[in-house]
Amino acid sequence: MKFSKVPEATIRRLSRYSRCLEQLQAKGEKVVSSAQLATKCAVNAAQVRKDLAYFGEFGIRGVGYYVSELLFDIKRILGSDKEWRMAIVGMGNLGSALFSYKDFLKQNYKIVAAFDIDPHRIIGRVSEKLGKPVEILHSDTLREVVRERNIEIGIITTPANQAQKVADQLVEADVRGILNFAPAQIEVPEGYIVKNVFFTTVLDNLAYLLSV
Amino acid sequence: MKFSKVPEATIRRLSRYSRCLEQLQAKGEKVVSSAQLATKCAVNAAQVRKDLAYFGEFGIRGVGYYVSELLFDIKRILGSDKEWRMAIVGMGNLGSALFSYKDFLKQNYKIVAAFDIDPHRIIGRVSEKLGKPVEILHSDTLREVVRERNIEIGIITTPANQAQKVADQLVEADVRGILNFAPAQIEVPEGYIVKNVFFTTVLDNLAYLLSV
DNA sequence: GGATGTGAAGTCGTTCACAGCT
């Protein structure tokens, strides 16, 4: 399917195009040119075409791209046409917020399990927070639950000092994809993938730009 | 010294070096070489030196860098030596989670105000969630509160369709830095800065890599 | 001796410009 290695930036932009195309589709637009899409996404028009060219030919010369076709194709490329089943590990403030984060649901990302090292202590509190009873499992059961529920992505929302341990458990349970919110560098074996979401790095960036 | 434009990637790495140096400092290490720091941060040693070279000379040839000095300097460069006062707009699940996110406190980022369009409806619920009474202000008061409390950074945690409106209000209140969690592209005038934190983009990225 | 700081080389991503298709 894919050959030349695709820049990560391209994948990020594909995600952005996808959001924009959804808006266009909602507005009832049928066709869009690379120039229009580029303007909407604040990128260069040639960039749009190059990004798509990594994966095939999706447009019609002299016309542009059919909005819903292109959206469909991009989702297929990103793998966001399929449903991804995820587990959250660490049900503190951030974990429980993500647990009921609506924008995960819109996309095909489903959280199908929540773990903590001390479910008993927090299960009542979290259920109250979220206004509904929540099942929180002990981290010890991770491996079997992952298998039972076909979990492919693990989300780490523990404190930084536990992140590596949790990552090890996820790897052990053969969860190949990890989304890490804990501000800590994580090591995983070849074949496993970690993506970080570091708020504070972004904040540092912002602070820097405000200081210059 | 601080003239050539610095790549954003460099600033992101500086943030990472800073985290690693804190760990080294905690361990009582006095001196570190670019090679050691590079290994710890999973980057190239020359990269470390080049990144620092944008801002001056911090090392001693034949020796390395003094950990606490370098940490101090990097924090000064990033502007994270000073205290940054922030406001959150949108006190849903994510907003209230960030409100009590402990890693903000460690760094010099302080959330000093929380806004919502309907504080009355949610103030009780959020206070319960967080286990302490929380002051949530009506978005209408944003401008004056920003002035009174010297707020320099605004965090947007509203639904996507309200993000631009909130950004406009922040700009209107002269908040120059915006950290946007709503999955929407935001426009601000010259001189204002937006940084996005899009979980779902990162998830799309992860899903892509798992699909390849 | 050993590690930094840095010009030069190399790699990667972006933009240009136009041929080619509808």
Place this chain on the structure above:
DNA sequence: AGCTGTGAACGACTTCACATCC
């Protein structure tokens, strides 16, 4: 005529390699 797809030019970031200094 208009817009895509793409080789070529460009620019930016990373890595190498070594002169420089402690």
